[in-house]
Amino acid sequence: MCMYLLISINTISPDGLNIHSKTFPREDLDKIQKMVRPVQLQDAYALFDDSKIADHLKQRVRVLCWVMTCADNLQSKAVHVRNTWAQRCNKLVFISSENNASFPTIGLDIPEGREHLTGKTMRALRYMYDHHFDEADWFMKADDDTYVILENLRYFLSGQNKDDPIFFGHHFKTIVKQGFFSGGAGYVLSKEAMRRFGARANDTKLCRQDGIAEDVEFGKCMENLGVKAGNSSDKYGRSRFHCFDPQTHLMGGYPDWYYKYDAHGAQKGRESMSDYAISFHFVPPAKMYALEYFIYHLRPYGIRSGIQNLNQPQV
Secondary structure, three states: OHHHHHHHHHOOEOOEEEEOOEEEOHHHHHHHHHHHOOOOHHHHHHHHOOOHHHHHHHHHOOEEEEEEOOHHHHHHHHHHHHHOHHHHOOEEEEEEOOOEOOOOEEEOOOOOOHHHHHHHHHHHHHHHHHHHHHHOOEEEEEEOOOEEOHHHHHHHHOOOOOOOOEEEEOEEOOOOOOOEEOOOOOEEEEHHHHHHHHHHOOOOOOOOOOOOOHHHHHHHHHHHOOOEEOOOOOOOOOEOEOOOOHHHHHHOOOOHHHHHHEOOOOOOOHHHEOOOOOEEOOOOHHHHHHHHHHHHOOOOOOOOOOOOOOOOOOO
């Protein structure tokens, strides 16, 4: 399909160009060729997409993404995040234990390993607050095996208030009174939540500064700072953030602990997942490229998807 597009453009007839029943006048040829030739084959579809709504939301709902990675994962994982979904963030920062100017990554001078994930997260958030607080309205944390659909995230956040002390993610109901959010599925903080973190999170009585169980400890920190664990389900009660890959949430087969932790009953199947899903975890690089294709390029001919109103009304 994409190759046909390029061939058609390069073999234009003298009186015009016809692609998918759309005729381009001769005077537009140079403009079309300039648009097509620099892009990758898989991006040629974008010439026919109407992204006005998504583009508007990108300007109105500014999302900073910070991706947690490590030096050993830069070429095996992080580069594929950078090549796929992360290019749609308003601001993108890769966090590691050491600086890498060419990638680039921000090094936090903290040892790698699960026992230091809390410290890595706390220092990452401090870095975002100190250096990028004014560049975004929402701050999204993801791992280097998380896949995020930014358009759906912005749509969801368009119904929320960045000035409320709130954060969102895949909700677990245990350990913390209001629950906590899966680190792997990613969580997103409002600007006010980030402001409170910046003002008070250095207090060790409120926020643990290092240790294991990063998502649990961060959930406790947010609760102690008065930041609410928000509900991200769509208006039909379907999930948007997912701590496993799409196949697992479609087919089930969850580990035993998940049935005890999940706040929504560990449901499975397409009917439990929002059409505007936001994130999936445990996504290896090959599946990231597959998701890019399925979400942004594969289309059934003759069917035009409609816009749905799936945000819950605010109370």
